[in-house]
Amino acid sequence: MTADDVLSVLTLLRKAGADVWIAGGWGIDALLGAQTRPHRDLDLLHRADQEPRVIEALSGAGFAETLDWRPVRFVLARPTGAEIDLHPLSFSPDGSALQSSLDPERPYAYPAECFTTGTIGDTTVRCISAGQQVLFHQGYEPADRDRHDMARLREKFGITTHF
Secondary structure, eight states, X not given: OOHHHHHHHHHXXXXXXXXXXXXXXXXXXXXXXXXXSOOSEEEEEEEGGGHHHHHHHHHHTTOEEEEEETTXXXXXXXXXXXXXXXXEEEEOTTSOEEEOOSSTTSOEEEOGGGEEEEEETTEEEEEEOHHHHXXXXXXXXXXXXXXXXXXXXXXXXOOOOOO
16 A cells, blocks of 8 residues: 555545544654555544444445454455455544443553544545554554554653554
């Protein structure tokens, strides 16, 4: 997934009236203001109540569902291999949000202040904060790309990561 692909997807979703925030590797690169590695997919957080318009917009652009772990996450992909990993969020009036987890008693929490902006190329994009990225990268065995991403966050923001 290239920077141009990401910006095209964001433009498509903005035109559809869908609010999304970048997480994962592209979200980290947005915080850093530069692409630091190749990306196989794009992680997007979206408002759960806007999911129908997200799916409609992406389906119209050639994406089809390839994985369904709702309500935690689902994946849409193009035949060319471009993948978008979608994470539905339920927002509270204070701007914080919850994402379901595999353990219904322990949803993922997103405080209002974690929603921020970064840049891809010369474009300002919505993403999640460095601290929230660390939390987003917990609960699974990290790959080399995850270790790379956490190292970049430590270097740029001086934060502690768990790997």
